[in-house]
Amino acid sequence: MERERWASQWGAILAVAGSAVGLGNFLRFPGYAAANGGGAFMIPYLLALLLVGLPLVWMEWTLGRFGGALGHGTGPGILEAVAKRPGARYIGVIGVFGPFAILVYYTVIEAWTLGYTVFSLTGHVTAAGTGTEAAAFLGAFSGEAPRPDLVNPNWVHAFVAATVLLNLLVIYRGIRGGIEKMCKLAMPLLFLLAIGLLVRTATLGHPFSEDRGFLEGLAFLWTPDMAKLTQPVVWLKASGQIFFTLSIGIGVILTYASYLRKKDDIAFSGLAAAGTNEFAEVILAGMTVIPIAFMYYGAEETARIAANVSGGSTLGFGFVSLPIVFHGLPLGSVISAAWFLLLFIAAITSSVSLAQPCVAFLEDEFGLSRRRATLALGGALVALLVPFSLLWAKGWLEEFDLWTGNVMLILFGLVESIFFGWVLGIDRAWAELHEGARMRVPRIFRFVCKWITPAILIAILAAFAATEWKGVIMLEGKSAEELTIRWIARGLLFATFAAFVGLAWFGARRRARQAGE
Numbered sequence: 188m189e190r191e192r193w194a195s196q197w198g199a200i201l202a203v204a205g206s207a208v209g210l211g212n213f214l215r216f217p218g219y220a221a222a223n224g225g226g227a228f229m230i231p232y233l234l235a236l237l238l239v240g241l242p243l244v245w246m247e248w249t250l251g252r253f254g255g256a257l258g259h260g261t262g263p264g265i266l267e268a269v270a271k272r273p274g275a276r277y278i279g280v281i282g283v284f285g286p287f288a289i290l291v292y293y294t295v296i297e298a299w300t301l302g303y304t305v306f307s308l309t310g311h312v313t314a315a316g317t318g319t320e321a322a323a324f325l326g327a328f329s330g331e332a333p334r335p336d337l338v339n340p341n342w343v344h345a346f347v348a349a350t351v352l353l354n355l356l357v358i359y360r361g362i363r364g365g366i367e368k369m370c371k372l373a374m375p376l377l378f379l380l381a382i383g384l385l386v387r388t389a390t391l392g393h394p395f396s397e398d399r400g401f402l403e404g405l406a407f408l409w410t411p412d413m414a415k416l417t418q419p420v421v422w423l424k425a426s427g428q429i430f431f432t433l434s435i436g437i438g439v440i441l442t443y444a445s446y447l448r449k450k451d452d453i454a455f456s457g458l459a460a461a462g463t464n465e466f467a468e469v470i471l472a473g474m475t476v477i478p479i480a481f482m483y484y485g486a487e488e489t490a491r492i493a494a495n496v497s498g499g500s501t502l503g504f505g506f507v508s509l510p511i512v513f514h515g516l517p518l519g520s521v522i523s524a525a526w527f528l529l530l531f532i533a534a535i536t537s538s539v540s541l542a543q544p545c546v547a548f549l550e551d552e553f554g555l556s557r558r559r560a561t562l563a564l565g566g567a568l569v570a571l572l573v574p575f576s577l578l579w580a581k582g583w584l585e586e587f588d589l590w591t592g593n594v595m596l597i598l599f600g601l602v603e604s605i606f607f608g609w610v611l612g613i614d615r616a617w618a619e620l621h622e623g624a625r626m627r628v629p630r631i632f633r634f635v636c637k638w639i640t641p642a643i644l645i646a647i648l649a650a651f652a653a654t655e656w657k658g659v660i661m662l663e664g665k666s667a668e669e670l671t672i673r674w675i676a677r678g679l680l681f682a683t684f685a686a687f688v689g690l691a692w693f694g695a696r697r698r699a700r701q702a703g704e
């Protein structure tokens with residue numbers, strides 16, 4: 188069967204940019220930056236972008252196109268082809284399991300953004316004028332603290348179902364007819380909305396207090412608190428954010444790049460997609476979310492909210508704090524609807540990229556039709572979403588995000604950098620990266636890819652294990668109830684991972700049998 192291809196180079200770039208620009212840009216980044224020293228956060232952030240982010244972007248595009256030419260679009264097949272050893276496929280399983288596991292919780296939040304868009308227009312979201320009321324609305328919405336008088340839970344289930352169906356529909360339509368087409372429509376709309384919100388923020392004047400306007404808000408965000416740089420956790424957060432926001436280290440770009448042609452450029456495409464993401468993150472999100480919160484809450488309270496946000500889930504800021512600000516603005520419900528629609532568009536172009544590796548895996552390794560592969564993915568997703576959406580409040584989300592949205596990204600990024608620089612070999616890898624390229628990557632990156640990137644990733648993993656062992660990994664100090672839920676979530680993650688390993692084994696047997704016939 189002929190492998191699918193992107194219709195155009197720009198389509199591929201837009202699709203990867205669509206994957207990268209997501210909830211991470213608009214919810215996670217502003218909170219992390221405000222909580223971790225403002226301008227000081229940008230120092231580790233930019234370093235991580237240069238030394239880990241961009242190198243991994245190029246590595247993934249290269250390995251993905253390389254695998255695609257051999258008929259492999261996901262981690263297991265690609266790593267096996269690079270290493271020419273069957274065992275390598277089992278390391279590659281992270282590149283299918285990881286996106287799937289992120290997809291599970293990403294879909295839930297995506298559904299909330301859809302629901303909040305609708306309920307903004309009806310006036311429900313901005314009806315709350317205080318933190319307690321807005322939090323009660325989120326609690327009712329998420330099912331954490333049901334309040335049928337505020338939100339009928341069936342609505343929420345309906346939004347989740349609609350989100351799942353929409354994603355499956357796009358995937359079912361294929362690379363060109365689904366993902367690429369959607370991104371060509373969605374990305375311009377996303378930028379329009381984001382620029383509109385930025386302009387509105389910048390022209391608000393001083394709506395709540397004489398000394399708190401847009402410029403003061405920017406100054407608050409960008410004034411570096413250098414003392415923060417001595418804390419290892421700030422460096423961890425900055426590198427974790429780079430991985431998450433660029434969609435690297437999890438296998439998503441591997442899959443997208445496998446639909447390129449041999450002569451398609453990857454050096455420039457990778458840079459263009461990453462650049463688009465950074466513009467959306469640092470300029471559009473950074474200059475909107477924090478200044479608007481600052482105008483209402485002031486410096487101390489904003490930092491406190493942000494610290495809560497980045498300490499636990501990343502949701503409070505966007506779902507609770509901002510709606511309260513919108514409540515106090517003229518046409519607040521319209522601004523609120525624009526904000527949540529922006530989030531939804533950003534999210535759906537990311538979630539389809541999380542879904543595609545699974546579908547590609549079933550197609551490539553088992554010869555399933557796209558229709559069957561999409562149905563299988565839908566079934567697996569629903570099977571996990573049901574317990575997840577019933578229980579998330581007590582730490583599911585954090586548990587999934589910790590392992591898949593943080594640890595696995597860095598671990599798999601390390602694996603990829605070793606396969607690029609050492610297993611494929613830096614000479615071949617470098618030549619492969621420049622095949623069909625419109626630009627040359629500065630030579631210094633050869634050295635960075637081979638030595639610096641893997642070394643930094645090893646250091647980050649070691650620092651994570653050393654500093655977070657008790658609290659984050661062993662969950663010391665959590666209540667008995669949360670402990671139970673967290674360990675159930677862990678068990679489920681592990682079982683899902685084992686199931687994917689089993690699938691990879693079956694896939695290998697099937698291929699071997701076919702080769703023998």
Ligand code: PHE
Nearest residue numbers: 207209210211212431432434
């Ligand atoms: N980059 C996306 C965001 O910023 C999330 C994502 C992570 C998508 C990993 C794909 C892979 O929200």
